[in-house]
Amino acid sequence: MKVVVMGAGVIGVTTAYYLAKQGAEVTVIDRQSGPGLETSYANAGQLSYGMSSPWAAPGIPMKAVRWMFMKRRPLFIWPLMSPVMWKWCAQMLRNCNEESYKINKSRMVRISSYSRDVMPELIAETGIEFDARAQGTLQLFRTDKQVRASKADQEVLAEYGSPYEVLDRDACIGAEPALAEVADKFVGGLRLTADRTGDCRMFTIALTEKCVEMGVNFQYGQPVKRIVVENGKIAGVETEFGGRISADAYVCALGSYAVNVLNPLGIRLPVYPVKGYSVTLPVTEDAFAPQSTIMDETHKVAITRLGDRIRVAGQAEIAGYSDRLGPHATDTVKYVINDLFPKGGDLSKAEGWTGLRPMTPDGTPVLGETHYDNLFVNTGHGTLGWTMACGSGRAVADVVMGKTPEISFDGLTAARYTR
Incomplete structure (x- = not known):
């Protein structure tokens, strides 16, 4: 399966890693000149x-x-x-x-606890230092x-x-x-x-190098202009300088900028x-x-x-x-x-x-499927992107690859904002 991941921050790179680990042919595109140059660059360093x-x-x-x-x-x-x-x-x-807080807290803890549990395995597999x-x-x-x-x-x-x-x-x-x-x-x-604790950007760079060794293709300096829809499915990602990049599935991990490309598709996330x-x-x-x-x-x-x-x-x-x-x-x-x-x-x-x-206004990120069969999201982590990166990256990769994720996606998808 060919997969395009939009975004080379810590969320996009961890998603790419777990996709490649399952055998996907992955291309990561980002507008910056390298990985981890936006929100992942100099955050607090906490795995909270x-x-x-x-x-x-x-x-x-x-x-x-x-x-x-x-x-x-x-x-x-x-x-x-x-x-x-x-x-x-x-x-x-x-x-x-009180009621909303308990619901939102439980959803966030579900992701962060999973991330806490799977991150040591990733570190052991890759040997990266940060x-x-x-x-x-x-x-x-x-x-x-x-x-x-x-x-x-x-x-x-x-x-x-x-x-x-x-x-x-x-x-x-x-x-x-x-x-x-x-x-x-x-x-x-x-x-x-x-x-x-740990340096998020150092982690992102080191994991990017491992992804390259696994065959992941990183294309930098490629701002996403739009996501192309044909016959009710995503047909490609049109970039500023590289034209259209096509695949079987697509993951939007563009952080705060995800709404700019998702809104025209009718996916209106309050990020x-x-x-x-x-x-x-x-x-x-x-x-x-x-x-x-x-x-x-x-x-x-x-x-x-x-x-x-x-x-x-x-x-x-x-x-x-x-x-x-x-x-x-x-x-x-x-x-x-x-x-x-x-x-x-x-x-x-x-x-x-x-x-x-x-x-997001409720604090919980938006993960997984959308109303397009081959478009998935991994965004909205707020101040906890570094904390939740490994867990959300692995879980979303499982969904993309048709595998049952190890955590429930109840209340985590874009559907919770659909009336």
Whole structure:
């Protein structure tokens, strides 16, 4: 079977790998000059199996209002004249209730837990390296109120079998010794012991090389103009410079840009680009640097150790498809790393980055079949594309190849948005 995968980010590349492993003849097309150059490039580096939760949750609307007035706010909404944006925001608000949260959470955990289980097998098969660490995530609380609020999260973690530890200040320092320098700035934490870390782009590049060895054809510098339909089936993908590329089946893994090629086909997915920021800086002194991932609950910023580097990522900016990196755009993430690990890294050498996370209003990605027999989707992972990549890539590849996937696709397909 010939398969075209649109998109060479971590989602597209993992999908291509699992397709090739099952014997498919795979072509991957991407508008960039290489793999992992968009959302996969400099994300937080977290494999957040224990933190796979929808942003749409009870209490979020009131929190969002408070965040808007913070000096270093985790959320910013540009007042654009965009019906699509405001419709997406309204859909998200409708999911901010207990019943929807539980449904969406269960769907997300189903994918992330599967990804957690299959990723070690992929690593063992390929031997790829990507600055991986297995020391969990420490959710750091600066106030007693945050500690009390975390009890609800603990109940959800227990319900879905995600291991965790409740830590006081001293135990947080035991997990992350460098925090002893700023012990007065936090009161405790929640450690998610099953979480992992690693450089998403390094993983994507290494897996791409393995895919090439398996015969996968990567065509870069080829923006997708449109998906061609003939006689009720997908007949090909028309690219900007390479003309039409045809196959037996097609997978759209274009992240936030998937809607641009799916909408003309009548596949209307509420996937919206939510902008995030990061900086990457070199470690200066290991004893004063983070050892794994710390999530600052107040500012919603993640600090992750990646080899001899520190990645600091966060913020959510709803501003359409803008990829502008303004001169003060990374001020919040820089503030957090300097506040918690002032001696750990060299901020003067920080490399700033911004990327668009493909978010659905319910938090769950869109996987699998569409109403076209030979077109499949793998998009809408939001901030959890790196976390869910192996699981969703393997499951979607199984569906494409006519194999029964190892997880249920109930509530994961585009059908949940069809009235």
